[in-house]
Amino acid sequence: MAAVWVPDPAQARESRIVAFATWLVDAGRASFADVTDYRALQTWSVADPGSFWEAVAEFFAVDWSTPPRAALAERRMPGAVWFPGGTLNMGEHLLRAGAADQDAVVLIGEDGERSAISYAELRTQAAAVAGRLRALGVEPGDRVASYLPNCVEGVVAFVATALVGAVWAQTGLDYAAPSAADRMAQLAPTVLIAGSGYRFGGKLHDRRGDARELRSLLPGLRHTITVSTGGLANPAGGPDASSWADALAAAPVAGALPVPFDHPLWVLFTSGTTGKPKGIVHGHGGVLLEQLVSPGLHMDLRGDDAFFWFTTPNWMMWNAQVCGLLHGATIVLYDGRPTSPGPDALWRLAADLGVTVFGTSPGYLEASQRAGLEPGRDLDLSALRLVGVTGSVLPGTANAWFRDHVSARVQLGSMSGGTDIVGIFVASAPTTPVHDGEISAPALGAAVQVWSPDGVRVPPGTPGEMVITEPMPSMPLRFWDDPGDRKLRDTYFATFPGVWRHGDLTAITERGTVVIFGRSDATINRHGVRLGSAEIYDAISDLPEVADALVVGVEEPDGGYWLPLFVVPHGAPADLPDRVRRRIVERASPRHAPDDVIVVPRLPHTRTGKRLEVPIKRILQGADPDRVVNRGAVDDPAALDSLIQAARERRAGR
Template sequence: MTRTGVPGSVEGGEAMGNVVQPSWVPTAEQVEGSRIVAYARWLVGEGVASFADVTDFHEIQAWSAAHPQDFWSSVARYFDVAFHEEPTAVWESRKMPGTKWFPGARLNFAEHLLRTDSDRDAIVMIVEDGTTTTITHRELRRQVKALAGSLREMGVEQGDRVVAYLPNSIEGVVGFLATAWIGATWSQAGLDLAARSAADRLSQLDPKVLICGGGYFFKGLVHDRRNEARQLRSLLPSVEHTIAVSTAGLSLAGTADEVVEWESALTGADPVDVVPVEFDHPLWVLFTSGTTGKPKGIIHGHGGALLEQLASPGFHLDLGPEDVFFWYTSPNWMMWNAQVCGLLHGATIVLYDGNPVDPTADRLWRIAAQHGVTVFGTSPGYLKVSEQAGCVPGRDLDLSRMRIVAVTGSILPPAANRWVRENISPDVQVGSTSGGTDIVGIFVSSNPVLPVYDGEISGVALGVSLQVWNDSGQPLPAGAAGEMVITEPMPSMPIGFWNDPDDETYLETYFADFPGVWRHGDAITVTDRGTIVIHGRTDATLNRNGVRLGSAEIYDAVESLPDVADTLVVGVERPDGGYWMPMFVVVSDSSVDGEEIGRRIRDRLREQTSPRHVPDEVIVVPALPHTRTGKKLEVPIKKLLAGQQTGDVISAGAVDDTSALEWFVEFARQRAASVGEDDVEPTDDYRNWRVYSEQRMSRILSAALETFSENGYHGTTTRQLAERSGLSVPGIYHHYKSKQDILFDLMMVVVDELIERSRHALAEVEDDPRAQFDVLVEALLLFHMNRQKGAVLSANELRKLDPEYRVRYTARREEQQRMLDVVVSDGVASGVFHTPYPVDASRAIASLCLGVASWYHADGELPEDEFLKRYRAIAQSIVGGV
């Protein structure tokens, strides 16, 4: 079916009736002119496949997933892969892992990136101070062959390793291609990494040659890294030669006899011919982020990387010789590798080394305008920064050549699509994509022939056999959330991990849960439209009472608030079986009141998501750490808060802000130290009133409960508390710094008791909203009937607390309230209750139950059973129950 329409002519994310409308639709001309459709026609013409409609991407994708041998061999033919020796087959077996692709083939990855022989610019290099350098395709080829000759003279042979410690630079591209040209293996670390962090990665490879720079620009400053470079060299004892590159005007050249200047390395030896290698010969080693332990080296082969980088940008970005391809990245991220592979398609690639928001937030947009960028790659974080800064690039700059804004790195919220439409152009496609360092490629992505829906990725990538499974390994239907798995091999899957001779780490990473099937670790939903919604990493998925929640929808709702600069939400399993879900927030202005921002966040989440999504606590923090590529550290922070040691869960060198990480380490330590004394001991029954006052409440708190209730907080003196508890005034102050600390502790004791009783109430009934509602209301009533003093205290004295204490208490009380919110909301969703305002009804019921504490008496006229029956009936009438 041919899709027609005007790009941007419909408002994405909004429903017309029950049909969700796309935000961008390709025109008929765009569809017909795409490489995907040309490829489909070629497949039909070659007799490889037949399609009812060559413009139907889903039909083409389904064929590619079902016939991986035919698809990948056709990619090699369609893009004219230069085999020095032809393969004897497409694969030897389907076994995964262990599929041996294109046995017998010999080729070279670098040779394909250097095919274009012209005086057009191959690379445009821009540094933060504005300096711009260009190199043509012809000159790039000359430099690569010359450096390859020097590497050979230095003793680098096929299979040896060459590593780099560089900023984003032309020299890095030349170094990589020269290494691959002679069959050696490449790896690199950005110059911003500390020497020890870089050595954690590169030393594993026992490299023979190190290529290193001297400095880099960032935030208007030149950062001198020569001492770090020297230290790194000392940490790489296998290095026999060092090639010094002048970066930011600084170089190691001349500091030691064994250091060779870059210019000398380009002129000091004769060029050498390309070295053909086996299809799975190691091309490069990319390292994991180090956020879950020591960085692990992932090895990719020449042939697999080549086919992936021909297909993914070739088909999904429609990348070609007329394109200018700019993706803001660094040598520490796989997108550096993907950016370089734009050369495979004859495109001009744009590299930038510097601060993306210096001197203004629209710096990257200005680069795109200046150089006529057609394919612009960025992250959700940069789009958010642009929005917060009030940038309107489509109005202020000439971005008329830009046809797609490609986005990856983290989950793209729907608001980002809208921002691009309104501030760049409604004609520009937003190309959300997701893949990983694991394959240096994509699993799901936009493409030129499918519409775009806000908050969704357009479809599964060509050649990817993707399914959604539950924890038992059963496929799930459209609309259900579960594990993303890949059921057929892909040539870009890793050859293996470095120093993993028996593939133990490889198997554990991808195949431990579902033998023979790749589990990527993402929680996703495939909609009935074939689009994909990514909820986050499954090991970071929030799981409240057995219900999985996606952190992405929480971030989408909260980070649109004007005072919120950054957020992180995690779910931590408690030893007692409880679940703690805090949200950490960075505010854009230090004068913002923490209690107020917490209230607004809770209100926003109730309105836009559900009561289940409301965090237990909102904690304002000075800063949040991220990976060096800008990803949120959900899993490491979750593990820190669960009590794991820092070194076991994260490497300091893997984060962008070590002081922010240190804050969390100290926060986790303090929390762990305080948890032991405040744990709620479980009760046998929520009706059994044998808890704090009889088991755990100290003499001071027991005295405070009585005295505050009789005299009020301000009417109670510390001496009265001492007399009532049988302690001296110094004895009181030995345990508490102030009277307010006593009030706060007492209020937390009271609310903890209520939460514990409510949990036991829910545990005693089946998963039925009506039964859960009844026992929760009864627990509330019993609590207030039997703990009148504490209940009244909690209601009346809240305003006496300082803001920090008030926020913590309110967050804890919200945990109990949310239990009722969820039950009422679930009951409305299932048709058991009929109120149009479930959360408001829940709040009204909580207030109703609290009110009985002011007048109920055990020896009154109304027996307890009759009282409970009457108030349960009143509560049911509020929610429309019967």
Template sequence: MNPRPLARFSDSVAATTSRSCPDYSALHRWSVDEPEQFWTSVATFFDVPLTRHASVLSPSEDPRVFSGRQWFRGARVNYVDRVLAWCDRSPESVAIIDDTEPGGLGTRTSSYAELAEQISSIATALHSLGVRSGDRVAGYVPNTTEAAVAFLATAALGAVWTSCGQDYSAAAAVDRLGQLEPAVLVTADGYRFAGVDRDRRDQVAVLHAAIPSLRTVIAFSRLGTDVPGAVRWADLLDEGRGGPRVVPEPVPFDHPLWVLFSSGTTGRPKGIVHGHGGVLLEHLKSAALQSDMTEDDVFLWYTSPSWMMWNYLLAGLLVGSTVVCYDGSPGHPDAGALWELAARHRVTVLGTSPGYLLHCESVGVEPARAHDLSALRILGVTGSVLPAAAHGWVAEHVGRSVHLAPVSGGTDVVSGFVGAPTGVPVVPGEIPAVNLGVALEAWSDDRSPLVDEPGEMVIVAPMPSMPVGFWKDPSGDRYADAYFSTFPGAWRHGDSITVTSRGSVVIHGRSDATLNRNGVRMGSADIYGVVERLPGIEESLVVGLERPDGSYWMPLFVVTSDDVELDDDLRERISAALRREASPRHVPDDIIEIRAVPHTRTGKKLEIPVKKILSGADPSAVADPESVDDPDALRWFAALAPGS
């Protein structure tokens, strides 16, 4: 058996730098002690030609910050070159499997050769429409082959991609996509979700009318209809068939590749700009070295084009893997739908959320008994904190040989900060390791590094995939304020974490929502991990508020199962479990039943907005309703605010 990518990289490092790294810990230490040597080694290992006429790491042009602009100045690159290299190396291998719910279009596959032809056809069409390097192309799209091709064709021209899923309303899409003044919109007539066809042609019309910069709309069909006034995607493919292969435009290392958006729960969504070179290096490192993927893998992460994990899903194409694009619900026609999809396509690396795993457990799904998951090697989990108890369920019901890989990162770097490389043991409740090239620490308020106690998560050195800036922020003030205002000279990410003496990381939740009871800091995830395993509890949310009289109120809000009432007995069982499995300090002051927990559209609980509303803020001022999965669930908390 050939060595896995991380082992081959370690051997390569030893051969080219005389640096012996006998284990992951040593390799990580070298990667942050010698960042220029490390990232040069990554580029060399993956045959990315960056080092000629380029400085590896330059001082920041803005002394307040560090960013993706500091890397490989003078180098020219294009993200798409790497994908097309696999089209030459493995033309008959399957690049993308596109699948839908029952009743939809069914399964479609594209080989790497076919992918190259599609990219070339759409790039030629975009060029004929006047799209040039630096212009913007927006996607209002489901997670499909066409969405991936549209991004790759855009990037090949040096144009800038941005997207959101069609579950967003036109108004929410305009708030995001409209900021970039795109020249072309790529869209679909709709998508199928939870057994229902969702026709989005009316929303496309509103979106088109609301963005004056749009010159053309290109539309593909998922529901068998045409979008009025749009150029048909299928016609563009027909016109380009048999034409010349696109030659990707070489662009500077920090040239914008795409613009992603913050959640919008703290104001208008911020456009986060990432560069070609930074994303290319980071995603090669993450896919191959952190996630152990090669051309032999089939990669499925349940996501949508509104979430950075969609961008990361496409990293599978950089290492020659087969990527599965799925635009339906993970729970239709039943809760085990995602496992069925993984089994049918022989998925080897599957990604999902803690919420999905907990739901499967609560309704009695037994994935390994119901489906053949013998191909599955790695189960990645992100989006929120994975409770320790979930590890036992995965071992028992998914497979003891499956590597459960909790990871955490952010849209800000379109990747992970911490993860679970396959050679590092996983301790339930912890993320095993800090990712290579990430100089991560937990700090106290006075900037002292902490070990084995909670602190603020900070990154103390630049990463190539850090933003090259925010969209329409020429002074850099918004960028500096977002990450560097708390600790000048260090990136504060906003998570409360513990770095253990073994090098693992425990994430307690967002630091702004950290519970601070009588001077003792606690993470909300510690409470959720206990409460949400109790029979009759579907979900929970906890916040802590400092009251004007100096007292501290820590209410716990719970969603119960349909046939369960929150009575005194259930309240006592919740309190007893927290007292027993966490500590007496984790027992809430009040336990209150709610209809639903409000989340961002990517599934994160809105602890901070709820805290602000309970302190008297207007719900519409703390979160854009379009960024919330259930705006009424968020507005409900206003009734508990002072003076209401």
């Protein structure tokens, strides 16, 4: 299959990734016959991880307060020792690149309201809030918790937290207080920064009551900083609280606190759909290096870019987008439903603000396709040069729709990584072509292989387990409250000791591109043949009659195997099950055809929009729903209840 998009040679040579390869050659660190050859650069990057990440730090001029003694002192997983002796501060790096009068952060609300701060204002405000945190007794390693919508204040507060060496953690205001406490209470934060409300779907959601409840659920909390969000006043209320205005008026810190390379920067949480959310601890240095590479080299992000990724504070992409500040870019936040006031809301935002790097999900592309949008015809998207896609598998039909209805000029870069490394394992780059339904290549510094269940590397094109065979500096330092790293080892290293198993059913093609079929623990294994759920979603992705879908393969106690496909209709076609089944047979194969196509009014997801394949499979097998899914982490508990009821009725009728 030929590439459907190829880089313009002149533009590729002007990219930062080619500048990096050229610098490596000029410095005598590497030898490439062609500095635009991505495969050669990627192969070099994983052959000696210490040399690669040391080169990244030097190329991007990492500002060491104390130089490290080495790059990679202990090359093992888990427990790699990166840049021992080195000290730095991530917050300082976030503030150093942008021009003083340039917009650093722009916030667009669902109602179109715009607010922004410049880099000069960001530096001033972050220093003041950092001073307030210090005055409140926040010490290095103390936790600062955020309960805010997507807002400018959240960015300022995160940078301020990093400046003083405290540890950042957050949930969005859409989480109810008990669900937020499931995450935050583990950390025993010293300070809580709490908002008052947010707008979503044309409605104002007042969360002041939940914020008060959350304060009572956090052990050891000493102080709350209240922020007025969503247009709702948020008075401080009591001696143990103060306002955001008080924080901005505080005496600023004189500079950032140097901390060790592996000093905790933030705690990110797993989705928590199948149990208590696990807190993943990442360090200042590891995040810094990963976020220099992923947006800096793979997305070619620079100071003249407007960088927008649709996300919420509940998803690691919020953290990754904020790291656009490392490159002096303007980061664009959106607070609201992505399809409000209309299905083209995000495309209009991109056009109005001249967005150059736009991040979205396969779901939004599919929704745009179903809505019959013509963004390339109806809007001025001439500033766009890259649309990044992550969050789930991108079907090949979405690539085709994008070329025909958005732009054949713009690169559609699919990528995958995760909260685990707050970065990427596989991705595109300015020097890689695009093939429909495939991710361009393993990422720089990511030693990606595909193994069989018995730990043998499989031939090209064969599906298997995605593994990472070399350490990366942004891998978790640890899980929160995990003595002996038991949970961490069980999560990533129990299957293949010393090798990271990511949990994706994956194949690497003969040409080196990557195909992800879905989570390996949700793999459909029908009559001994492994099928990826993504193949089924891909087959029906452009059916206008299907608004959403969920497929699971259920091993049954009697030895049978049931493959149901739940679909949410768009409209009310009476023959929808037959249409869906025919399309899957035509586009995939007869063995992919579901046993039953079950029409449901709606489907539940995680709060970051991911399908609940594994929990639903276990419920259909008869597991106690309360043991396999946390309702507080589900976007639509009523939709979950309807599937639980359907499972009970099926078992009762057997």
